[in-house]
Amino acid sequence: xxxxxxxxxxxxxxxxxxxxxxxxxxxxxxxxxxxxxxxxxxxxxxxxxxxxxxxxxxxxxxxxxxxxxxxxxxxxxxxxxxxxxxxxxxxxxxxxxxxxxxxxxxxxxxxxxxxxxxxxxxxxxxxxxxxxxxxxxxxxxxxxxxxxxxxxxxxxxxxxxxxxxxxxxxxxxxxxxxxxxxxxxxxxxxxxxxxxxxxxxxxxxxxxxxxxxxxxxxxxxxxxxxxxxxxxxxxxxxxxxxxxxxxxxxxxxxxxxxxxxxxxxxxxxxxxxxxxxxxxxxxxxxxxxxxxxxxxxxxxxxxxxxxxxxxxxxxxxxxxxxxxxxxxxxxxxxxxxxxxxxxxxxxxxxxxxxxxxxxxxxxxxxxxxxxxxxxxxxxxxxxxxxxxxxxxxxxxxxxxxxxxxxxxxxxxxxxxxxxxxxxxxxxxxxxxxxxxxxxxxxxxxxxxxxxxxxxxxxxxxxxxxxxxxxxxxxxxxxxxxxxxxxxxxxxxxxxxxx
Amino acid sequence: xxxxxxxxxxxxxxxxxxxxxxxxxxxxxxxxxxxxxxxxxxxxxxxxxxxxxxxxxxxxxxxxxxxxxxxxxxxxxxxxxxxxxxxxxxxxxxxxxxxxxxxxxxxxxxxxxxxxxxxxxxxxxxxxxxxxxxxxxxxxxxxxxxxxxxxxxxxxxxxxx
Numbered sequence: 001x002x003x004x005x006x007x008x009x010x011x012x013x014x015x016x017x018x019x020x021x022x023x024x025x026x027x028x029x030x031x032x033x034x035x036x037x038x039x040x041x042x043x044x045x046x047x048x049x050x051x052x053x054x055x056x057x058x059x060x061x062x063x064x065x066x067x068x069x070x071x072x073x074x075x076x077x078x079x080x081x082x083x084x085x086x087x088x089x090x091x092x093x094x095x096x097x098x099x100x101x102x103x104x105x106x107x108x109x110x111x112x113x114x115x116x117x118x119x120x121x122x123x124x125x126x127x128x129x130x131x132x133x134x135x136x137x138x139x140x141x142x143x144x145x146x147x148x149x150x151x152x153x154x155x156x157x158x159x160x161x162x163x164x165x166x167x168x169x170x171x172x173x174x175x176x177x178x179x180x181x182x183x184x185x186x187x188x189x190x191x192x193x194x195x196x197x198x199x200x201x202x203x204x205x206x207x208x209x210x211x212x213x214x215x216x217x218x219x220x221x222x223x224x225x226x227x228x229x230x231x232x233x234x235x236x237x238x239x240x241x242x243x244x245x246x247x248x249x250x251x252x253x254x255x256x257x258x259x260x261x262x263x264x265x266x267x268x269x270x271x272x273x274x275x276x277x278x279x280x281x282x283x284x285x286x287x288x289x290x291x292x293x294x295x296x297x298x299x300x301x302x303x304x305x306x307x308x309x310x311x312x313x314x315x316x317x318x319x320x321x322x323x324x325x326x327x328x329x330x331x332x333x334x335x336x337x338x339x340x341x342x343x344x345x346x347x348x349x350x351x352x353x354x355x356x357x358x359x360x361x362x363x364x365x366x367x368x369x370x371x372x373x374x375x376x377x378x379x380x381x382x383x384x385x386x387x388x389x390x391x392x393x394x395x396x397x398x399x400x401x402x403x404x405x406x407x408x409x410x411x412x413x414x415x416x417x418x419x420x421x422x423x424x425x426x427x428x429x430x431x432x433x434x435x436x437x438x439x440x441x442x443x444x445x446x447x448x449x450x451x452x453x454x455x456x457x458x459x460x461x462x463x464x465x466x467x468x469x470x471x472x473x474x475x476x477x478x479x480x481x482x483x484x485x486x487x488x489x490x491x492x493x494x495x496x497x498x
Numbered sequence: 499x500x501x502x503x504x505x506x507x508x509x510x511x512x513x514x515x516x517x518x519x520x521x522x523x524x525x526x527x528x529x530x531x532x533x534x535x536x537x538x539x540x541x542x543x544x545x546x547x548x549x550x551x552x553x554x555x556x557x558x559x560x561x562x563x564x565x566x567x568x569x570x571x572x573x574x575x576x577x578x579x580x581x582x583x584x585x586x587x588x589x590x591x592x593x594x595x596x597x598x599x600x601x602x603x604x605x606x607x608x609x610x611x612x613x614x615x616x617x618x619x620x621x622x623x624x625x626x627x628x629x630x631x632x633x634x635x636x637x638x639x640x641x642x643x644x645x646x647x648x649x650x651x652x653x654x655x656x657x658x659x
Binding site for chain 2: 162392402418423429445
């Protein structure tokens with residue numbers, strides 16, 4: 001019990017509370033601007049976290065990501081342009097509501113069910129994580145190898161592109177992680193004689209490049225969003241209680257889908273929203289109303305993308321395997337702040353864990369008043385010209401990357417990964433898989449090599465332990481799944497044509 | 499810039515082959531079968547396989563095509579016309595410029611150049627661009643150098659604080 005009190009006193013400090021408030025406003029604004037994603041917001045935040053205490057640092061990440069995922073709904077609803085990819089699934093639906101003159105209902109539903117979804121996701125995290133930690137304590141390198149490999153495979157399964165391209169992207173990420181001397185032999189690998197590459201390629205410059213610079217590159221060749229139309233908004237939370245009473249099943253289903261997809265490595269809020277919207281339509285009593293301004297799908301997917309955020313922290317905290325691109329960045333910050341992910345985090349740093357739960361809850365409660373405020377001023381924020389925001393972000397990419405290690409080479413990496421991310425996105429290669437490969441490469445290799453040395457080169461022990469055999473089956477199933485789907489489609493052409 | 503699957507697939511085959519070859523030349527750990535070479539060689543082989551499949555067009559049926567964008571783009575891309583895609587490579591070029599110039603020109607001047615070029619290329623008006631160029635570098639310098647203690651280079655023009 002004293003750990004809970006400790007946690008409260010940690011969160012109640014002036015620094016943490018100010019950090020939460022500022023990062024909440026920051027997340028709201030970045031999320032609302034089209035083209036600036038939640039992941040980008042977090043990547044640009046990392047240099048700032050260096051100077052904060054551990055709890056404050058993680059609190060800024062939790063708060064700003066939650067706010068950004070919600071506020072991405074605002075331009076989606078008002079202008080039919082999703083602020084973040086996580087809102088894309090139901091942008092048409094909420095814009096249809098706006099066209100019917102019910103913008104406040106759509107925005108209110110986004111806000112209300114985002115906050116409830118975030119809280120539900122946090123509760124799931126609080127229940128799931130300690131239970132899984134118990135299990136994780138008995139894991140050996142064999143299990144960790146399969147788990148990280150499975151994570152990579154999941155990222156390729158859920159990508160909305162060709163699974164082969166997704167696997168190729170993940171392999172590319174693993175190859176990037178090979179660079180440096182941190183390998184079983186301690187020899188310089190793929191460093192091409194550059195001393196800057198000896199330490200390997202840090203995930204952070206790569207992330208900033210892939211998520212921020214490539215976005216600026218896209219802005220260069222795409223037209224800016226049209227100006228926002230004038231509109232008076234009525235009461236925002238007015239109709240929400242009625243919606244909650246009317247669609248409780250949808251809300252809970254959305255929450256559960258969100259947590260599960262969030263916990264899957266590599267799949268985050270955007271995927272959760274797509275799946276929840278599709279599920280909602282599939283099981284709805286009135287599927288014909290979907291797309292015409294019907295709040296049902298909004299309830300389910302709005303809840304799902306915010307609960308996915310908390311779900312993403314489950315594998316991140318337990319195994320150091322990112323549940324989504326946001327936690328991929330967060331893991332780096334956790335290590336830097338001495339909160340090394342792993343099952344022992346729950347026993348040795350219990351008060352810090354409780355503090356994180358409190359931050360999660362606080363962020364989602366704070367979301368409601370701040371969200372209302374944001375919706376009210378959204379017209380002014382959305383008027384901020386892209387031609388001012390993007391250059392500033394480019395400058396922040398440079399300064400932020402430099403700040404990580406006071407090394408200008410990091411800026412070169414940011415530029416290179418910007419080009420890589422841009423080219424990959426253009427040609428249908430999912431960048432999330434690349435990022436996961438970079439973040440998890442060392443872990444996959446270490447566990448693979450250690451396991452092979454333990455088994456003296458024998459592959460059989462990889463399948464012998466009960467948990468590892470289950471994980472191995474799942475991984476191989478995930479690897480073969482696209483082939484099975486393809487075969488099924490061939491066998492049932494009528495189904496595919498539908 | 500959109501390339502065909504054949505081009506990107508063959509590029510991956512080449513990269514995979516290079517990774518495999520480069521990996522195989524790494525020194526082994528004495529007395530161990532598994533060393534630093536194993537992992538890159540596995541990845542290289544995987545990339546060759548995936549690249550080959552992509553080049554052959556397998557797995558295309560899973561892809562969701564993005565609708566093409568036809569609206570006119572302001573700024574640099576619009577002026578370049580058919581070569582508009584080149585504008586996309588301006589941001590990374592500006593980053594490289596920053597790396598090269600920051601030490602001698604100093605942060606404030608370099609940042610001003612980056613902001614000026616980028617804002618104009620995105621089609622900002624001169625009034626907006628000049629305001630951004632005058633205020634932006636000082637704001638970023640204040641936040642990073644003063645608050646976060648990042649050692650930004652002074653160069654020709656040091657910050658007044």
